[in-house]
Structure formats: structure tokens, C-alpha cells
Amino acid sequence: MTDPDSEYFDRIVDERSLQSYLADELGPADRFEVAHHQEGHSNETLFVTWGDRELVVRRPPPGETAENAHDVLREYRVIDALQDTAVRVPTTVLACEDHAVLGSDFYAMEREDGDVLRDEEPDRFGNPQARETIGHEMVDRLVEIHEVDYDAVGLEHGDFGYPPGFTQRQVRRWSEQLTWAFEVTAEEREVDALYDVMNWLYDNVPDDDEYPSTLVHGDYKLDNVMFGPGDDPEIAAIFDWEMSTLGDPFTDLGWMLSYWREPKDPEPPTPTLASTFMEREGYPTRRELIDRYERKTGFEFDNPRFYWALAVYKLAGLGEMFFRRYLEGNSDDPMYPKMREGVPALAEQAKMIIDGEMGL
Known part of the structure; x- marks a missing residue:
């Protein structure tokens, strides 16, 4: 498990709770790591290693949000619906409405390999x-x-x-x-x-x-x-x-x-x-x-x-x-x-x- 020295990190993920939930849903894993991906500016993105699987977990930011903003389960719904279409979307894994896990809704998808063009071209x-x-x-x-x-x-x-x-x-x-x-x-x-x-x-x-x-x-x-x-x-x-x-x-x-x-x-x-x-x-x-x-x-x-x-x-x-x-x-x-x-x-x-x- 990671041990990030960040009060904000602790607000967006309870590692023990997430580990227990993933074990119940995906089966046990001999490797578990969590990192906060900070490139986005809206919903929070976590990179999670679960055994030999690389996952991305998406959840809203903590605190009060504007009405209808940061609806991650809606995001999950559309990505899941597009799995068998021509639209290029990641593979969905699970969605969770139980706020006892992370304090909010969240979902997980498979992590993709490649480059996101933000500040520079490869x-x-x-x-x-x-x-x-x-x-x-x-x-x-x-x-x-x-x-x-x-x-x-x-x-x-x-x-x-x-x-x-x-x-x-x-x-x-x-x-x-x-x-x-x-x-x-x-x-x-x-x-x-x-x-x-x-x-x-x-x-x-x-x-x-x-x-x-x-x-x-x-x-x-x-x-x-x-x-x-x-x-x-x-x-x-x-x-x-x-x-x-x-x-x-x-x-x-x-x-x-x-x-x-x-x-x-x-x-x-x-x-x-x-x-x-x-x-x-x-x-x-x-x-x-x-x-x-x-x-x-x-x-x-x-x-x-x-x-x-x-x-x-x-x-x-x-x-x-x-x-x-x-x-x-x-x-x-x-x-x-x-x-x-x-x-x-x-x-x-x-x-x-x-x-x-x-x-x-």
C-alpha cells in the first residue's frame, strides 16, 4: 500500500476500506497500491494496482458540489453502455453507490496505455x-x-x-x-x-x-x-x-x-x-x-x-x-x-x- 503524506489524499481515499471492497468484488490480490493522479481538474482520479491489474478509480471531489456536477455514476453508465460500439472507451470494471467505502459514489475501469496530449506532443x-x-x-x-x-x-x-x-x-x-x-x-x-x-x-x-x-x-x-x-x-x-x-x-x-x-x-x-x-x-x-x-x-x-x-x-x-x-x-x-x-x-x-x- 502507498503511504502518501497528504491530508487531501486521506480525504479522497480510505485505502483499507477500498482494499476490503475490491477483495470482495474482484477476489484477493497480492499487490495493492494507490496513487492520486492530479492532471485532471474536476473529478478525482486514482490509479490503483490490484494484483496484476491496473485500474483507474473515479470519484467526486470532497465537500459541497454544484447541483448535477461530478456525477461519476452517470459517467460510468455511459462508458458501460458504449462497450460494444465503435466509440473508443475504456473497459468498465465496477460501480459503487455505498458511501461507506470512500465517502462518495465511485467507479473503476481498466487503465489504458498511451499518451494524453496536454502540454506537449510526443x-x-x-x-x-x-x-x-x-x-x-x-x-x-x-x-x-x-x-x-x-x-x-x-x-x-x-x-x-x-x-x-x-x-x-x-x-x-x-x-x-x-x-x-x-x-x-x-x-x-x-x-x-x-x-x-x-x-x-x-x-x-x-x-x-x-x-x-x-x-x-x-x-x-x-x-x-x-x-x-x-x-x-x-x-x-x-x-x-x-x-x-x-x-x-x-x-x-x-x-x-x-x-x-x-x-x-x-x-x-x-x-x-x-x-x-x-x-x-x-x-x-x-x-x-x-x-x-x-x-x-x-x-x-x-x-x-x-x-x-x-x-x-x-x-x-x-x-x-x-x-x-x-x-x-x-x-x-x-x-x-x-x-x-x-x-x-x-x-x-x-x-x-x-x-x-x-x-x-
């Missing part, structure tokens, strides 16, 4: 052809998600999600998340620009007949996929499905594009959350990614400014929730306090998109 992908393929893989795997027959895999309309009114609810939900965060963060500083963005989004949200209905990942971006270990870029697994639902696929496309960089772009408002290596020769432009998506799906992405601004607004909402968690002492993530300045910068970027000062 050396084997450092050429224009591989970079172009990375962009194509991102689009093609997103298309596979949007092609899933969600009713057939048990993610039924009306149960797992309700597509009518989805995009309108997205604007309302993220506005409510921001309001929840402001209950604490407003005592530190105000972000008035976010109210301007909020009002514009409410005034410009598409009607139901302006978008198709598909399975939606909810957090699809470059560092939520893993590329396999081969020399040719190929996505082996897609992670972080906690916000998955049924609704408007263009919200996924806008979210992915909000993280994609081009050489002409201004400096990122939150460097901690933005990688810039996509500015190098060979990476497709945002317009090229959109064109490929439209060819593959037959959908017309006619309102990119709205979806791009919505994505940045949602990112600001996440950042403000992170900042609240920091102020309340419910995270040890070093990125969270940076949201004091990061969220206002994101709000200004959203306004630039709305005003046409940033283009695709």
Missing part, C-alpha cells in the same frame, strides 16, 4: 503529417460519438437525456452554476463581463429545429483522449464522460474548437488550461476541422460564433466553481487559485468572440 508525433492526423482523429472519433444509436445502447431519450430544449438548458444550467459559485467568489472579486455574455447567449440561443439530436460527450477535447503508443496517431480511449447526455452535437464541436489553437490567436486567457502546440506546422485550422466534421456527418454548423462563445462561457463557469472550491478549502489543485484572474480573462475572450474580434 516526439513521435512531431511532424506535419502526424499533426494533421491528430486533428483528423479528433474529428472522426467525435463523429462516431454523434452516430451512436443511443436508444439501442440503453441511453434512452427521456431517461439519459432529453434533446428538446437542450441548448437553451445549457445556457440556463451554466448560468446557474456560475450563480452558485458567485455565492462565495463575489466576496473576493466580481466578474461583471460574464453577465454581458450571459445575456447575449440567452438572446441568441438556437431553437430546437436548428440542431440535430445525438449522444453528446460534454467535455470533448484533446486532453480527454488518449493516443495509443504507435507511431501513427490513433485515439485509443476517450475519457471524462461525466457531462455526457443527449442533445445538441454542436456543443461538443464548439467545446473542442475552444481549446484548439492557431498561430493568429491572441495569448490564451488561462495558460494553465490551454496548450499552444497546435499552433505548429501541420495541425489543421479550426475551419478545416469544421469542414471535415460537416463532410463526415452531413450536418451544417451554421452558428459557430454562438457555440464558441458558449464553450468559453462554460469554461469560465468551471473556473469559477474551481475558485469557489479553493476558497472553501475543498481542493489542493494548484490551478484553482489562478482562476481569480483566469475567469475574468475568459469572460473577456467570450466578449471578443461575440463582437467578432476573434474568428474561425
Whole structure:
């Protein structure tokens, strides 16, 4: 067993309790180790060695969370439902609702092998052809998600999600998340620009007949996929499905594009959350990614400014929730306090998109 010298680690995992639970569920093991994976910024991720098996355990952060946030059992449900589809997901192992084990819901899946592209590209992908393929893989795997027959895999309309009114609810939900965060963060500083963005989004949200209905990942971006270990870029697994639902696929496309960089772009408002290596020769432009998506799906992405601004607004909402968690002492993530300045910068970027000062 590991012995991390961290009070926060002790808050997210009781090693003896987890060991006992896994023994009951998976059978005894002669090796048990737990490590806290700190690359993500939302749900907590634990790497668990159980005998000769390498597992990933996902659980919510400790403390109070915004309503509907950090739903790991929902994440488990969608990954489990997609096991026999074309969508690249890890192999699920178990899910647990008994809070006596870790103090929260959690689930376990098999750990995948490969590279997640966060701050840098692997050396084997450092050429224009591989970079172009990375962009194509991102689009093609997103298309596979949007092609899933969600009713057939048990993610039924009306149960797992309700597509009518989805995009309108997205604007309302993220506005409510921001309001929840402001209950604490407003005592530190105000972000008035976010109210301007909020009002514009409410005034410009598409009607139901302006978008198709598909399975939606909810957090699809470059560092939520893993590329396999081969020399040719190929996505082996897609992670972080906690916000998955049924609704408007263009919200996924806008979210992915909000993280994609081009050489002409201004400096990122939150460097901690933005990688810039996509500015190098060979990476497709945002317009090229959109064109490929439209060819593959037959959908017309006619309102990119709205979806791009919505994505940045949602990112600001996440950042403000992170900042609240920091102020309340419910995270040890070093990125969270940076949201004091990061969220206002994101709000200004959203306004630039709305005003046409940033283009695709």
C-alpha cells in the first residue's frame, strides 16, 4: 500500500476500506497500491494496482458540489453502455453507490496505455503529417460519438437525456452554476463581463429545429483522449464522460474548437488550461476541422460564433466553481487559485468572440 503524506489524499481515499471492497468484488490480490493522479481538474482520479491489474478509480471531489456536477455514476453508465460500439472507451470494471467505502459514489475501469496530449506532443508525433492526423482523429472519433444509436445502447431519450430544449438548458444550467459559485467568489472579486455574455447567449440561443439530436460527450477535447503508443496517431480511449447526455452535437464541436489553437490567436486567457502546440506546422485550422466534421456527418454548423462563445462561457463557469472550491478549502489543485484572474480573462475572450474580434 502507498503511504502518501497528504491530508487531501486521506480525504479522497480510505485505502483499507477500498482494499476490503475490491477483495470482495474482484477476489484477493497480492499487490495493492494507490496513487492520486492530479492532471485532471474536476473529478478525482486514482490509479490503483490490484494484483496484476491496473485500474483507474473515479470519484467526486470532497465537500459541497454544484447541483448535477461530478456525477461519476452517470459517467460510468455511459462508458458501460458504449462497450460494444465503435466509440473508443475504456473497459468498465465496477460501480459503487455505498458511501461507506470512500465517502462518495465511485467507479473503476481498466487503465489504458498511451499518451494524453496536454502540454506537449510526443516526439513521435512531431511532424506535419502526424499533426494533421491528430486533428483528423479528433474529428472522426467525435463523429462516431454523434452516430451512436443511443436508444439501442440503453441511453434512452427521456431517461439519459432529453434533446428538446437542450441548448437553451445549457445556457440556463451554466448560468446557474456560475450563480452558485458567485455565492462565495463575489466576496473576493466580481466578474461583471460574464453577465454581458450571459445575456447575449440567452438572446441568441438556437431553437430546437436548428440542431440535430445525438449522444453528446460534454467535455470533448484533446486532453480527454488518449493516443495509443504507435507511431501513427490513433485515439485509443476517450475519457471524462461525466457531462455526457443527449442533445445538441454542436456543443461538443464548439467545446473542442475552444481549446484548439492557431498561430493568429491572441495569448490564451488561462495558460494553465490551454496548450499552444497546435499552433505548429501541420495541425489543421479550426475551419478545416469544421469542414471535415460537416463532410463526415452531413450536418451544417451554421452558428459557430454562438457555440464558441458558449464553450468559453462554460469554461469560465468551471473556473469559477474551481475558485469557489479553493476558497472553501475543498481542493489542493494548484490551478484553482489562478482562476481569480483566469475567469475574468475568459469572460473577456467570450466578449471578443461575440463582437467578432476573434474568428474561425
